[in-house]
Amino acid sequence: MDQCYSKHVVDQQQTKSYQRNYQVLIDIPDEIIIEILKYIPSEIIIGKCSLISKQWYESCWKVPFSIRVKTRRAASIFEETLKSERFDTCLRIQRLDFSFVPIIGNSLELISSSPSMKSLQHLNLTRCRVTSQEIKILADSPNIRLLSSLILSGCLIGVDGVKLLCQSTNFSHLKVLDLCDCSLTPEALYHLSSSPNFFRLLSLNLRNCLVGDEGAKQLSQSQFITQLTHLDLTFSQVGLEGIKSLSNSRNLSNIIHLDLSHCEITDNGTKQLSSSPYLSNLTNLNLTFCKLGPESSQFIAESFHLNKLINLNLSYCKIGYEEMKMLSARVKHLVCVGSTVVNHSVGRNKDSSTVSNTVSTAPHTTIRMLQPAMLC
Template sequence: MIQTKKENPTGKKTSLVSRFFRSSELRSSKDESRRESNDFGETDSQPSNGTQETATSDTAKPQPLSSEMELGSGTEKNEPFLQKLGRKAIYKCLDLNNCRLTTADVRELVALLPFLPDLEELDISWNDFSGGTLCSLTQQMHLISKLKILRLGSCRLTADDVRALGEALKATPELEELNLSWNSKVGGNLPLILQKFQEGSKLQTLELVDCALTPEDGTFVGELLPILQNLEVLDLSINRNIGSSLDSIAKGLKSTSNLKVLKLHSCGLSQNSVKILDATFRYLCKLQKLDLSCNKELGGGFEGSAAQLATLKPLEALDLHQCSLTADDIVSLTQIIPLLSNLQELDLSANKKMGSSSDNLLSRLRFLPALKSLLINNCALESETYTALAEASIHLPALEIFNLSWNKCIGGNLKLLLETLKLSTSLQVLRLSSCSLVTEDVALLASVIQTGHLAKLQKLDLSYNDNICDTGWAIFCQNVWILKELTELDISLCPSNFRDCGQWFRHLLYAVTKLPEITEIGMKRWILPASQEEELECYLQDHKRSIHVDYGGT
């Protein structure tokens, strides 16, 4: 692994207050510069990264605190900071996500709250220290009553923290988003946190992923949902014990007509759960994303039990991966999925029955022209089903992500996808890992690259295809430099196989010099001779490129 890392040149840790002050000074300086520029009639330029930003008319969203600087003991006094802060600075976003906060840092954070009356977003997720210290913060929540977003994911909250949080939420009537994910003590105590929510609550997002929720918690959620009329996102994933309380949850869902995202990934759902949910779908007229994945007992439940799923016309994402779908399920889904004309993301991966019974379903994907992401990896596709998929994929012009990994039948038959590869001008991610590809397949891929048909490709996974000879890799590496937007390339070998790199490695190294965006190259179990390893390291040092090259190893 080749990796560069910047170190703190002073070797000293900075307190939360000092760090916050530096950030405020930087923003103040930028504001002054912007005002000076505007005095001369200059206008702000558009973002250069290609993303579209939305500005509000009343105030500009400030930059969150950087999480790259180290936080320390917080021993520096905050008086100078508070004197300079005064009443001029109004911060709406305080992002301390994954900052290795200490108990002293929390004390400083609490000291800041009186000076942040307009704070709208507070994120202290992924700070494992937090457990047992949240009480000091929640006692001051009334000082930030305008809070709209509170994220406390993976903070190791204790039972005392949970109780204190429940009381504190009474002081945040504007709250729109609450994330308590990955806190196991939430399980069994959920009513203590959420029972203070009243009719008319503004809560739009509730995330409780992997919180060890009990069946009783699930029942409580069902009873709470009618109160949350503005709820748009509900994520209860990885709570395996709430499947038995799905009746209550589904009953509550009938009152959430504004719901746009429902995630029940790995929730212990059964065949009967499909029938229960299907009865609620007609009430979820705005639902855009539905995730029922990794519920292995769900298999067999779709047979004649999911007719209402077809009424979800706004649905844009459907995730049914690893649901043990049966042949009868697939027959039912064949009648439903093609009717979801707005579908943009479809994940059917890791359902082995797809291989022998999904040709009708896959052929009808042509009726989903808006489809951007199609994941059908590890489905044991057979020749007939693969052919149906290849023919349908020609009619998916918007396709950006295409994952066919772990389908062995593709080996020697990549040519069936030739027209798709030529026509998919939007394709950004192509995964063909462990597809038994042969030399002729990568030569075909190289020819498609050479003609410029995959110009938008950013991620290409050809790993675990050990039957490709050195000649094939040479042809591929001689052409891969044409993919100017490529950021990740994986050509790793299977765990049981080790091979010496051939002369094609020089072609790959040359390609890297022509790929301005590349950051990751996977070459696990390829063995570099000392001369080639030295050549690689010298190149990365000389060109000061931040590229991770993972080679050799196990």
């Protein structure tokens, strides 16, 4: 009897506690609910928060959604949701990620024609098999007009797709454009560089595109792409002439991150970079697998312009031992995985542990040598 009574008392206390908590939830002003929802993942907002009360349900549809579609089946469900009049008029999608999910023209037409996309700012179509036909659908959309970030990595859009990006005002708000692995040529770079659509562009990824020296020259002479802070030219076949063009361009005066790994750069190219007054804001420089000798590390270490450099990657390059010590005193993070450290001094060579210990004595400096350095 006592046990039953005690259980009854506990149940009553829990019920009152739930009622108090529920009362707290329903007494919150709409503005605070909306502010809270901004920090909650979209799937939780739809699946749980919208079920709390009518007030919460109505507030949920006032918050921009970030949606990640992970499978083709999920894409089909998302498309059916867009067809529903119930959601079509109230759903506000700010971020949409279809990466690695094949998307066909009919699907993109449905997405582009939905009023739910009027707030869309970030669109990720990485490896979605997008071609110039799908780019045309985006370019002609009456709803997708506020895009600030467009990821097309691994899509075969070709020169025709680039032309559409350059011509449609739907892309005139872009700040981030990722064209990695799109097999673009200098002709495509010419159209990109000549388009007023990209005057707001801050980040450009041309990794594994056929940029070459001619493409780098087009980019450096652009009248519109002048605000870049991040530029990735990995595997882009840029050589000395391309580096000269970039180093002498005011268009790179805001650059803080420059990736030139796996390019055709030699010591002369590094000399151009180190002596450029337009790279004075550079904080991250990647020269992995470039054809650099010990002179390159000396040029960087003695540069009057690379004063803000924090992260430097010289992996699989030749680095002078003394210059390596100078670099470690100058940059915060020095990466030289698999690099050959050349000791110019007469006498026996130092082993890799001595090199690491010498460099690591610089205050606040991290050196990463995941493989033993070769010394010669």
